[in-house]
Amino acid sequence: MQTKKMLIEQDPQQTRVAVLEDGRVVEVYYEPRDGGGLAGSVFKGRVHRVLPGMQAAFLDVGLERDAFLHVEDVRPRSVTEGSEAPDGDLAEDLPTIEDLLKPGQEIIVQVVKGPLANKGARVTAHVTLPGRHLVYIPEGDHRGVSRRIDDEVERERLRSLLDEIETAGGFIARTAGQGCDLSELQADATSLAEAWRRIQRKADSAGAGDLLHRDLGVALAVVRDTLDTSFSALWVEGEHLYQRVVSFVRDFDAELAGRVRQSTEEVPLFERFGVEEVIEAALRPRVWLRSGGYLVIQPTEALVSIDVNTGRNVGRRSLAETILQTNLEAVDETARQIRLRNLSGILVLDLIDMENLEHRAEVYAALETALARDRVRTQVLSISEFGLVEMTRKRSRPSLHRWLTQECRTCRGQGRIHSASYVISRLRAAVLEYRAHPSRLELRLRLHPRVAQALREEHPRVLEEMREAIRPDLTLVEDPLLHEERFEIEAV
Numbered sequence: 001m002q003t004k005k006m007l008i009e010q011d012p013q014q015t016r017v018a019v020l021e022d023g024r025v026v027e028v029y030y031e032p033r034d035g036g037g038l039a040g041s042v043f044k045g046r047v048h049r050v051l052p053g054m055q056a057a058f059l060d061v062g063l064e065r066d067a068f069l070h071v072e073d074v075r076p077r078s079v080t081e082g083s084e085a086p087d088g089d090l091a092e093d094l095p096t097i098e099d100l101l102k103p104g105q106e107i108i109v110q111v112v113k114g115p116l117a118n119k120g121a122r123v124t125a126h127v128t129l130p131g132r133h134l135v136y137i138p139e140g141d142h143r144g145v146s147r148r149i150d151d152e153v154e155r156e157r158l159r160s161l162l163d164e165i166e167t168a169g170g171f172i173a174r175t176a177g178q179g180c181d182l183s184e185l186q187a188d189a190t191s192l193a194e195a196w197r198r199i200q201r202k203a204d205s206a207g208a209g210d211l212l213h214r215d216l217g218v219a220l221a222v223v224r225d226t227l228d229t230s231f232s233a234l235w236v237e238g239e240h241l242y243q244r245v246v247s248f249v250r251d252f253d254a255e256l257a258g259r260v261r262q263s264t265e266e267v268p269l270f271e272r273f274g275v276e277e278v279i280e281a282a283l284r285p286r287v288w289l290r291s292g293g294y295l296v297i298q299p300t301e302a303l304v305s306i307d308v309n310t311g312r313n314v315g316r317r318s319l320a321e322t323i324l325q326t327n328l329e330a331v332d333e334t335a336r337q338i339r340l341r342n343l344s345g346i347l348v349l350d351l352i353d354m355e356n357l358e359h360r361a362e363v364y365a366a367l368e369t370a371l372a373r374d375r376v377r378t379q380v381l382s383i384s385e386f387g388l389v390e391m392t393r394k395r396s397r398p399s400l401h402r403w404l405t406q407e408c409r410t411c412r413g414q415g416r417i418h419s420a421s422y423v424i425s426r427l428r429a430a431v432l433e434y435r436a437h438p439s440r441l442e443l444r445l446r447l448h449p450r451v452a453q454a455l456r457e458e459h460p461r462v463l464e465e466m467r468e469a470i471r472p473d474l475t476l477v478e479d480p481l482l483h484e485e486r487f488e489i490e491a492v
């Protein structure tokens with residue numbers, strides 16, 4: 001069994017959590033201190049506009065942009081569940097958005113997806129509150145077991161315990177609920193129901209746009225959702241945060257609370273465990289494999305492509321063996337990078353072609369095993385004849401790439417800028433226009449040093465041509481602050 005460690009660090013800018021498995025960083029979580037993580041927060045909203053065409057409404061929830069609420073997220077659960085009629089004709093008599101909401105109406109909603117660059121938040125009227133062992137659905141009545149628990153006997157045991165919980169409402173047993181007895185589950189249920197009552201009481205006196213409840217910050221949420229006995233230590237930096245984490249863990253597991261340690265070293269935690277280096281590397285497209293092959297990971301608008309290359313991996317073994325070896329390493333590293341970078345949506349892995357069917361089966365099996373270690377589920381959709389593996393992974397938090405990078409101002413996100421030759425051909429045309437000028441003139445051509453160098457070394461004849469055309473003089477002024485694509489011509 002692997003040993004895991006969790007590291008929690010907080011600075012004036014952000015809270016960060018890292019998870020290590022056998023000494024390797026596998027997950028990193030970020031949250032800005034000014035509260036970027038809105039998902040899970042509960043607000044009192046006011047209906048701003050109802051859009052019958054989209055069967056949705058826009059709500060003022062006190063954020064910069066209106067939040068989006070779809071009819072399915074506001075229909076009472078009893079109505080939708082009851083309506084799955086035997087005749088299968090369900091859309092007909094379901095209430096529409098106009099039936100359910102009127103402009104100006106106030107309603108309690110929970111953020112499903114925080115606002116993005118140019119999109120408002122997505123909200124639901126179906127509030128769910130996660131606890132350590134259970135998820136509480138105050139206005140539901142379904143009781144079930146998380147799909148992530150696959151032991152049938154344990155599922156059955158939990159199902160019967162859930163039925164005995166006295167608190168009203170729906171409950172789902174979470175993975176950390178495995179092995180719990182009724183009193184532990186009931187304690188979680190009681191405190192979740194209390195949290196829900198607090199939300200309702202607050203809502204009574206709150207105005208539209210008021211925050212009623214905020215999910216735990218990223219540090220405690222990761223602790224709540226993942227900490228178990230496979231962790232040998234949980235390191236926390238800072239006295240205050242350490243105290244909070246210890247008392248939070250003690251509430252659900254006294255034994256685990258003993259594994260929480262405060263880091264008192266001068267060197268920050270992330271530095272000490274090599275996390276900073278791993279994060280920096282995870283922002284670059286290329287990932288080297290031990291055998292000499294490498295992955296190239298490129299997030300695009302539509303999907304993330306992960307390309308496998310043999311690189312300098314040319315061993316003494318047969319080509320088929322080398323390819324198998326590289327692909328096996330590649331799927332393992334891919335699964336790790338997916339978690340580390342928190343890639344989501346459609347992922348396309350381009351393996352090196354394998355003719356041998358047994359090799360293919362071996363690689364795909366290895367991929368599935370590697371993906372199973374991830375808490376977020378990745379579904380392998382299909383494998384094409386050319387070795388393209390299509391996968392989807394649930395979108396949760398933004399990827400590391402999204403958090404920590406911004407568009408390059410020089411190329412405006414294109415990743416390419418005009419080549420020096422192209423800039424030179426444009427500046428040549430611009431300079432030669434002055435030939436028609438009636439009087440003698442001196443031109444000063446301001447350009448980037450790299451372009452100037454290319455002009456002198458690679459295109460000396462262009463320079464000569466311009467010098468002949470412009471009399472008495474053409475001066476080059478190198479300006480490293482100038483954008484490489486730009487140049488300025490000044491007549492003196």
Ligand SMILES: [Zn+2]
Pocket residue numbers: 408409410411412413414415416
């Ligand atoms: Zn750029």
